């Protein structure tokens with residue numbers, strides 16, 4: 001099957017490309033390398049440098065490579081930045097999705113697996129968030145992803161474009177074999193920042209607020225390993241190949257860890273001190289996001305292989321130790 005991975009040079013997209021290639025799919029990648037790395041893309045995939053908002057290149061790839069399904073990872077995806085620059089998010093994410101849907105409709109591509117996010121829920125009331133929980137994003141980033149989900153839903157109704165929207169919780173870790181990992185510049189995600197401090201690349205980490213309504217006052221998140229996450233994408237594609245209906249799934253571990261607990265677990269894994277100081281809250285951050293992910297387990301048969309946060313951090317630590325400067329381009 002011919003699959004186009006948009007954003008396939010990014011952290012999560014490159015793990016998807018790696019897995020798809022290993023499973024025998026023919027993979028094309030479109031990426032503008034705004035945050036991605038050419039080096040992260042498996043050499044067996046066909047790489048196109050370009051922008052999702054450029055319909056000409058989308059048409060070209062879809063037609064030349066007889067694309068049958070699309071994995072859509074390309075986005076701007078930083079909660080804090082989106083509060084300061086909302087229009088960047090509506091342009092890259094929402095406009096990008098609109099152009100992609102036009103290209104899919106015009107070229108009769110009927111399957112899309114979409115990277116959505118827990119950020120669509122905002123401050124959730126439930127301690128374990130199900131897919132039915134109210135969607136009240138607290139950031140333009142979450143809002144843009146909710147708009148994108150709804151755009152695909154209406155295109156399903158009108159044009160029969162079938163989708164699986166996957167609401168990821170916090171994605172972490174690296175390929176167990178160590179070939180690829182997470183490399184953002186600047187890095188804003190908690191686990192890589194903590195590991196940069198463990199490597200001595202930062203003096204300390206700043207914890208963004210300890211006055212949240214959580215047991216230790218710091219924000220709670222649900223961390224899912226990137227390889228488990230990608231497995232759910234492959235299962236979603238198989239689902240679309242077998243069923244003529246669309247689905248939305250949460251992808252998380254159903255276990256929450258506070259920022260302080262992540263720092264402690266990282267100290268254990270690395271054997272390093274990792275100095276932490278307390279700072280102000282970061283705009284747009286909900287106190288707690290933890291998934292109920294039974295739906296993906298029941299309908300897709302998804303079974304995450306990574307069971308502990310230490311295991312997840314260990315794979316990230318292996319990557320950061322082996323590639324202290326990230327990808328060298």
Ligand SMILES: NC(=O)c1ccc[n+]([C@@H]2O[C@H](COP(=O)([O-])OP(=O)(O)OC[C@H]3O[C@@H](n4cnc5c(N)ncnc54)[C@H](O)[C@@H]3O)[C@@H](O)[C@H]2O)c1
Nearest residue numbers: 007009010011012032033034035036051052074075077171
């Ligand atoms: N990392 C997480 O914890 C997390 C959680 C929930 C959802 N997500 C979603 O998963 C997806 C991937 O996240 P990531 O952490 O790998 O991010 P990333 O920034 O590493 O990857 C995004 C990729 O998309 C490319 N891209 C961005 N805009 C583009 C455009 N206009 N045209 C072509 N390519 C473009 C970038 O160059 C990059 O390679 C995003 O959609 C993000 O919103 C991530």
Ligand SMILES: O=c1ccn([C@@H]2O[C@H](COP(=O)(O)OP(=O)(O)O[C@H]3O[C@H](CO)[C@@H](O)[C@H](O)[C@H]3O)[C@@H](O)[C@H]2O)c(=O)[nH]1
Nearest residue numbers: 077079117118119169170188189190193206207208219259
């Ligand atoms: O230096 C830091 C960095 C982060 N945090 C905190 O750590 C937690 C996790 O932050 P981060 O790793 O930046 O992830 P999130 O902001 O939770 O967002 C991620 O997870 C979301 C889903 O939950 C996705 O939608 C986003 O794309 C993805 O970046 C948050 O409470 C942050 O305030 C700190 O305290 N200090």
